[in-house]
Amino acid sequence: MPRSESLGQFEQLVLTAVVTLGEDAYGVTIHKKVQELALSKTGTLGAIYVTLDRLEDKGYVSSSLSEPTPERGGRAKRCYRIEGAGERALKQSIATARRIARSIEPVWGDPT
Template identity: 65%
Template sequence: MPESVGQFEQIILTAILSLRDEAYGVTIHEKAAELAEPKKISPGAVYVTLDRLEDKGLISSRLSDPTPERGGRSKRYYRLEALGEQALEESAATARRVWEAVEEIWGGIAGGVRRRPKWNPSRPK
């Protein structure tokens, strides 16, 4: 059973999945920032999370050959491992169930506007 992942880890895993062969630090940060809108994310948070996901065995990385446009430095490319794919699938399934429950309670979305009842907890008498 794969390890459960937090929301930010889900965003990073999704970014890697969507970027495929172009998943390296800068592109992962850009895609993650797009997915996290309107929240802002720092590159540092992305790199710390990449290290943690790699330690958990959910992703792996490799260094590219040095490139002249990077001053002879390599890029570190990331890819999802089988455990990362499983963790992301389970997270997506959970999110889907939560959304379906919320839609059922709120009555869905009509005309692009969410019809949400006001919070009215039952109070003991």
């Protein structure tokens, strides 16, 4: 059973990438999306795999192999999709981030 624990920032980025990419969420596309979301060259492809493994172990995402394609040298993709527990954890993280933003705004103004 997945444990209830908060997501790290990188996990949030990876989960968001999985959600927004939909059926096309696999290593390379998730890596690109994470870099877009983070506005930097943060995280290597290896770090994406490690995070996806961890999220899969927690039951936040599940994976399956797709059909092989020629542009990948005839190899299959491991496609990821978000599970119910992952969706709840991500929503919780978003709600927390919003509360932080609302709390800090009177002191700092708009933090972005």
